[in-house]
Amino acid sequence: METFYEVLRRQGITRRSFLKFCSLTATSLGLGSAFVPKIAHAMENKPRTPVLWLHGLECTCCSESFIRSAHPLAKDVVLSMISLDYDDTLMASAGHQAEAILEEIITKYKGNYILAVEGNPPLNQDGMSCIIGGRPFSEQLKHVAKDCKAIISWGSCASWGCVQAAKPNPTQATPVHKLITDKPIIKVPGCPPIAEVMTGVITYMLTFDRIPELDRQGRPKMFYSQRIHDKCYRRPHFDAGQFVEAFDDESARRGYCLYKVGCKGPTTYNACSTVQWNEGTSFPIKAGHGCIGCSEDGFWDKGSFYDRLTDIHQFGIEANADRIGATAAGVVGAAVVAHAAVSAIKRVTSKSDSAKADA
Amino acid sequence: MSATTSDKLADVTGIDPDAIEHGATIKSVYVYEAPVRLWHWINAFAIVVLAVTGYFIGSPPPTQPGEASANYLMGYIRFAHFAAGYIFAIGLAARIYWAFVGNHHGRELFTLPLFNAAYWKEVLTMLKWYAFIIARPSRYVGHNPLARLAMFLLYFVLSLFMIATGFALYGEGLQAESWADRSFGWVIPLLGQSQDVHTWHHLGMWVMICFVILHVYAAIREDIMGRQSVVSTMISGYRTFKD
Numbered sequence: 001m002e003t004f005y006e007v008l009r010r011q012g013i014t015r016r017s018f019l020k021f022c023s024l025t026a027t028s029l030g031l032g033s034a035f036v037p038k039i040a041h042a043m044e045n046k047p048r049t050p051v052l053w054l055h056g057l058e059c060t061c062c063s064e065s066f067i068r069s070a071h072p073l074a075k076d077v078v079l080s081m082i083s084l085d086y087d088d089t090l091m092a093s094a095g096h097q098a099e100a101i102l103e104e105i106i107t108k109y110k111g112n113y114i115l116a117v118e119g120n121p122p123l124n125q126d127g128m129s130c131i132i133g134g135r136p137f138s139e140q141l142k143h144v145a146k147d148c149k150a151i152i153s154w155g156s157c158a159s160w161g162c163v164q165a166a167k168p169n170p171t172q173a174t175p176v177h178k179l180i181t182d183k184p185i186i187k188v189p190g191c192p193p194i195a196e197v198m199t200g201v202i203t204y205m206l207t208f209d210r211i212p213e214l215d216r217q218g219r220p221k222m223f224y225s226q227r228i229h230d231k232c233y234r235r236p237h238f239d240a241g242q243f244v245e246a247f248d249d250e251s252a253r254r255g256y257c258l259y260k261v262g263c264k265g266p267t268t269y270n271a272c273s274t275v276q277w278n279e280g281t282s283f284p285i286k287a288g289h290g291c292i293g294c295s296e297d298g299f300w301d302k303g304s305f306y307d308r309l310t311d312i313h314q315f316g317i318e319a320n321a322d323r324i325g326a327t328a329a330g331v332v333g334a335a336v337v338a339h340a341a342v343s344a345i346k347r348v349t350s351k352s353d354s355a356k357a358d359a
Numbered sequence: 360m361s362a363t364t365s366d367k368l369a370d371v372t373g374i375d376p377d378a379i380e381h382g383a384t385i386k387s388v389y390v391y392e393a394p395v396r397l398w399h400w401i402n403a404f405a406i407v408v409l410a411v412t413g414y415f416i417g418s419p420p421p422t423q424p425g426e427a428s429a430n431y432l433m434g435y436i437r438f439a440h441f442a443a444g445y446i447f448a449i450g451l452a453a454r455i456y457w458a459f460v461g462n463h464h465g466r467e468l469f470t471l472p473l474f475n476a477a478y479w480k481e482v483l484t485m486l487k488w489y490a491f492i493i494a495r496p497s498r499y500v501g502h503n504p505l506a507r508l509a510m511f512l513l514y515f516v517l518s519l520f521m522i523a524t525g526f527a528l529y530g531e532g533l534q535a536e537s538w539a540d541r542s543f544g545w546v547i548p549l550l551g552q553s554q555d556v557h558t559w560h561h562l563g564m565w566v567m568i569c570f571v572i573l574h575v576y577a578a579i580r581e582d583i584m585g586r587q588s589v590v591s592t593m594i595s596g597y598r599t600f601k602d
Contacts, residue, residue, distance in 0.1 A: 221535065
């Protein structure tokens with residue numbers, strides 16, 4: 001089997017560019033410079049792990065993000081590096097030819113290939129809402145997952161369900177971990193995930209031959225252990241109490257904190273405020289719009305993107321915690337006042353009664 | 360002449376042995392020990408700070424003028440909230456300890472005699488008293504059974520919920536591997552995600568406010584209309600009976 005380095009050289013990538021890529025990868029993984037030769041060594045010696053990239057109910061934004069990984073050569077490097085053997089969006093072959101590759105890898109690399117899933121399987125109507133190669137996607141997913149080494153759930157669709165699973169979820173779109181329960185699953189949420197986060201996770205797995213350390217919810221700690229808020233460059237304005245009250249006010253022009261116009265940075269775990277997007281050009285808050293929390297579970301169903309206190313749907317009407325709470329406190333307060341009034345009247349009347357009885 | 364003089368003296372000095380001689384004798388029982396009383400007022404103060412600062416964390420005050428470095432308003436509000444949260448939680452832990460070593464009234468907050476018919480009969484008596492159906496309630500040395508029910512559900516259980524959700528959110532700031540994240544971080548995926556925990560914690564604040572309204576009203580009303588002291592008992596520790 002070819003090593004990554006051989007593949008890269010075959011594709012005309014210079015050793016200089018290759019080493020540049022290794023150091024960039026070490027940096028984006030938060031590793032010291034001592035790891036650069038280790039990454040280079042791994043890529044020079046390790047055989048490429050086959051990756052099967054399946055697409056369920058999705059919008060392809062994960063793929064679009066992935067192919068824009070920052071280093072100019074990164075997309076070529078990464079696509080070659082992982083031996084992407086099946087990806088119906090990117091591969092040249094189609095139809096029976098493509099499906100044959102899938103079967104070949106499953107047989108040839110049994111228990112040794114990585115399954116990357118973009119999108120999720122819908123379970124209603126026997127899975128008929130998403131048909132791949134003439135069969136429901138849920139069947140293809142189960143079939144390929146049976147013999148894989150690990151699963152990468154790309155994006156919020158595969159990780160949580162995302163927009164197709166938003167209420168009332170007519171197709172019963174289901175995240176991967178609820179269908180496949182016997183394999184290690186790495187969730188890389190985001191709509192889409194950041195390109196460098198995607199390539200970073202894959203590079204880590206190939207370099208160290210193990211899955212990255214995951215948090216409680218199965219996300220790689222190196223990219224998802226902090227909130228947008230924790231590393232936001234507007235955080236000093238939050239601590240100072242300086243807020244944008246409306247999108248066209250003076251505070252907005254001064255670049256104050258977007259908390260009051262609904263920024264979900266304080267409740268969203270992602271690397272946007274550190275890695276940023278499009279070669280580190282910008283990210284939503286830098287562009288003057290609050291974070292919408294796209295890497296969080298069920299972010300479509302948490303009410304308006306522009307409210308800090310989000311709506312609670314269980315109460316029938318759209319209401320947030322403050323409106324419900326203030327109403328309840330108001331009702332209790334009014335009841336107390338009424339009860340006190342009745343108590344006072346009762347007391348006065350019973351006193352005059354007993355006074356009469358005494359007389 | 361001498362009577363007039365002593366009357367005048369009593370008006371001036373407030374010393375009137377004669378009136379004491381003819382005053383009603385009232386019985387009293389020592390109910391709330393000093394640690395319980397101290398905890399009650401510290402806790403009440405912590406709840407007020409928590410509710411006010413908590414509200415402002417959800418809906419911050421208007422934008423501060425000047426440079427960011429010249430202001431630290433949200434920082435102070437959050438600090439006050441976290442400090443009061445620690446006092447609230449550590450206070451509850453100390454109070455639970457006192458339930459073991461203190462007198463039996465100290466345990467009423469944390470237990471409910473759910474399967475005791477006599478208990479529910481007294482709960483009904485108190486409900487009837489509040490519904491103006493009966494003219495006189497019973498005399499209670501410790502908490503009255505209805506108050507005990509309210510305190511267990513609306514104070515104790517709610518407090519555990521607020522401490523768990525509160526420290527889970529606090530752990531987000533302290534970040535992964537912090538004590539708060541390791542002890543309470545599991546609450547976040549349990550309730551959905553961070554935003555849901557914020558919403559539930561916020562709702563909990565309003566339930567606590569409802570409890571405080573009812574608690575203060577019931578205590579003052581019982582003090583005036585009931586058959587025993589309530590408000591002063593939490594200051595002196597003695598429950599006095601009027602009849």
